[in-house]
Amino acid sequence: MTxxxxxxxxxxxxxxxxxxxxxxxILIPVIPLYALSFGATEFVGSLLIASYSAMQFLAAPFLGRISDARGRRPVLLLSLSGSVIAWLLFGVAGSLTVLFVARMLAGAMGGNIATAQAYIADITAAEDRAKGLGLLGAAFGLGFVFGPALGGFFASEPVIAAARSVLPAFVPVSEFSLPSFAAALITGCNLVVAFFVLPESRPPEVRDRSPDPRYSRESRVELLLSALRTRGLGTLVVSFFLVSFAFSALESQFIFLTNDQYSYGATENALILTYVGIVLAVVQGGLVGPLTNRFGEYRLVVGGAAIQVVTLAVVPFSPVLGRLVPEVGRLLPVGPTLVPGVLALLAVMTPLSFGNALTNVSLNTLVSRSAGDEEQGGAFGLTQSAGSLARTFGPALAGGLYTAIGFWAPFVVGGALMIPILVLLGRLDRKTVTATTA
Incomplete structure (x- = not known):
């Protein structure tokens, strides 16, 4: 550490x-409706959502390796600059094609998460790495808690009317453009802060020993396949892929489920997803560190995956479970009616979120331990790519199962995909990835 x-x-x-x-x-509640406003079908809108993860898959290892060779700070600044451009382009998009271009650029810049993970690995000791990565996970959770709420705020009629009264006529103002401009402004402020206060975590002598990514002839898929053949790391990459693939069933189909089962719209779903985000943030930011000290990363990964086997599969059956819960009416003077099935759904989502938080943070920590000090960026880039690849194809499969078989199918299949993770981790030689887990 320097x-x-x-x-x-x-x-x-x-x-x-x-x-x-x-x-x-901010743009999570906006993107699907934005696509529909250009005449896109729901399937094309899903492709727009998936295009972000597809580009993130391609970019994450490359950005990670550049950060190994050139430093973390330049990559983080570059990605933030690209995100500002992407969100501005998103706001002024006059066609579906431009919308796809903006979304794909944002996805490529979203590959900086691997660099942020590597930065954490650079500045923390091995025994404190789980806590550091847990804080990074908490940043994820908090971003997803407050982001959609802000998106709904900037897309509201009073805010749009106020913006039209103060902005020049040539600035497009709508429920879609205003959240996009807000995202660009927030990211731009983030860029300024990072430029002035973020130090470099890799000294020049370490960067000089890293291979120049420009001369690598390996494709992202080849790098991923190479990682799969690496003892220990390959098991962790596959596990990360399966966790992301399975959880994408929940992420992509949850609103469909609550709409079909409870006739919930965006407002009600935002409340539930905010609760889930709070659980994720609390676990990743406050509980992972102490739990790791007590049980070790390996046990937390196994325990988190085991929890998700059951809870993912139970999510669609919450109406049945809810029949055991008495009617409680409204939780607050304003807000959705918490029918028994919704209470059961919240009861299931709590341990599900807890298990997913444990699994993600602990897997990232084991990946960090399995890689050398000069390979942190590349290793995290590979796992980030595996997750992005899973989130590209996972929603497509989940949507097909939902439509062709039934509302319960993607969730049950998602839970079943956690079982191979338990098998893989059970066969893992723990000494190849960690020397401190108990």
Whole structure:
């Protein structure tokens, strides 16, 4: 570690990732409707959503390796600059084609998460790495808690009317463009902060020993396949892929499920998803560190995956479970009626979110331990690519199962995909990835 004040640097990275995800989260409730406004079908709208993960898959290892060779700071600044351009382009898009271009550029810049993970690995000791990565996960959770809420705020009629009264006539103002401009402004402020306060975490002598990514002839798929053949790391990459693939069933189909089962719209779903985001943030930011000290990363990965086997499969059957819960009416004077099935759904989503948080943070920590000090960026880039690839194809499969078989199918299949993770981890030689887990 060469950073003079690692704790301060950790706080800066936390802030950068949080603001970056906040800008991303603002557009979550906007993107599907934006696509439909150009005459796209729901399937094309899903492709627009998936295009972000597809580009993230391609870009993450490349950005990670560049950060190994050139430093973390330049990559983070470059990605934030690209995100500002992407969100501005998103706001002024006059066609579906431009919308796809903006979304794909944003996805490519979203590959900076691997660099942020590597930065954490640079400035933390091995025994504190789980806590550091847990804070990064908390930044994710908080970004997804407050981002969609801000998106709904900027898309509301009063805010749009106020913006039209103060902005020049040539600035397009709508429920779609205003959240996009807000995301660009927030990310731009993030860029300024990072430029002035973020130190470099890799000294020149370490960067000089890293291979120049320009001369690598390996494709992203070849790098991923190479990682799969690496003892220990391959198992972790496959596990990361399966976790992301399975959880994408929940992420992509949850609103369909609540709409079909409870006739919930965006407002009601936002409340539920905000609750889920809070659980993720609390676990990743506050509980992972102490739990890791007590049980070790390996046990947390196994325990988190086991929890998700059951809870993912149970999610669609919450109406049945809810029949055991008495009617409670309204939780607040304003808000959705919490029918028994919704209470059961929240009861299931709580351990599901807890298990997913444990699995993601602990897997990332084991990946960090399995790679050398000079390979942190590349290793995290590979796992980020595996997750992005899963989130590209996972929603397509989940949507097909939902339509062809039934509302329960993607969730049950998602839970079943956690079982191979338990098998893979059970066969893993723990000494190849960690020397400290108990």
């Amino acid at each position: 950073v003079e004040n690692p704790r301060r640097a950790l706080g800066v990275v936390f802030f950068i990732v949080f603001i970056d995800l906040l800008g991303f989260g």
